[in-house]
Amino acid sequence: MEAKTPEQSKTTLTDMVLPGETNPLGNLFGGELLARMDRAASIAARRHTRHIVVTASVNHVAFSRAVPLGSVVTVEAKVSRAFKTSVEVFIDVWIEDRESGNKTKANEGIYTFVAVDETGRPIAVPAVVPETDLEKERFEAALRRKQLSLLLAGKIKPSEASELKALFE
Numbered sequence: 001m002e003a004k005t006p007e008q009s010k011t012t013l014t015d016m017v018l019p020g021e022t023n024p025l026g027n028l029f030g031g032e033l034l035a036r037m038d039r040a041a042s043i044a045a046r047r048h049t050r051h052i053v054v055t056a057s058v059n060h061v062a063f064s065r066a067v068p069l070g071s072v073v074t075v076e077a078k079v080s081r082a083f084k085t086s087v088e089v090f091i092d093v094w095i096e097d098r099e100s101g102n103k104t105k106a107n108e109g110i111y112t113f114v115a116v117d118e119t120g121r122p123i124a125v126p127a128v129v130p131e132t133d134l135e136k137e138r139f140e141a142a143l144r145r146k147q148l149s150l151l152l153a154g155k156i157k158p159s160e161a162s163e164l165k166a167l168f169e
């Protein structure tokens, strides 16, 4: 199986915030943003694996900036690291200024997808070869995030989380 770069899975979704998608303050409803992130991330995971993928976990989401009604929102997803059957996908969310066209980072999220066959059984995925400094940084930290996610899900014991233990040594 040939390794791929994060750029090969890059998926960009651009859309507006409409009235039915906002909270009482007139900002984008969090669940709506999560759905857009999930859609972009699952396409990126599919482009990397070329298989059916399912969302296994949402490891992290930071809603650091509100996204007002009428905003043009760009959701960009790329596979940051692949393991045996799972991939981590990093999602960056940008809002575009109407007058200047400049994009400001609004939010980010990190999702894990598992590639499965037609019966839902996990199957092996290609490796990731990071190219840019940011891609290398995200690749390096991905194993730590995977162990944290598995620990919180009760799927590994604290003694098995070697990368997390190393943080405190």
Ligand SMILES: CC(C)(COP(=O)(O)OP(=O)(O)OC[C@H]1O[C@@H](n2cnc3c(N)ncnc32)[C@H](O)[C@@H]1OP(=O)(O)O)[C@@H](O)C(=O)NCCC(=O)NCCS
Residues within 6 Å of the ligand: 054, 055, 056, 057, 082, 083, 084, 085, 086, 087, 112, 114, 116, 120, 122, 146, 149, 150, 153, 155
């Ligand atoms: C995701 C799913 C396929 C994993 O099945 P499983 O029996 O736990 O399979 P495994 O234990 O073999 O794990 C498969 C991979 O998922 C990873 N994984 C499982 N749970 C995880 C979690 N909470 N966080 C991070 N990775 C996880 C495992 O580490 C393993 O990765 P690796 O092979 O790359 O090392 C299964 O739980 C599933 O189908 N869930 C429903 C998915 C779904 O419907 N999503 C949409 C939400 S409605």
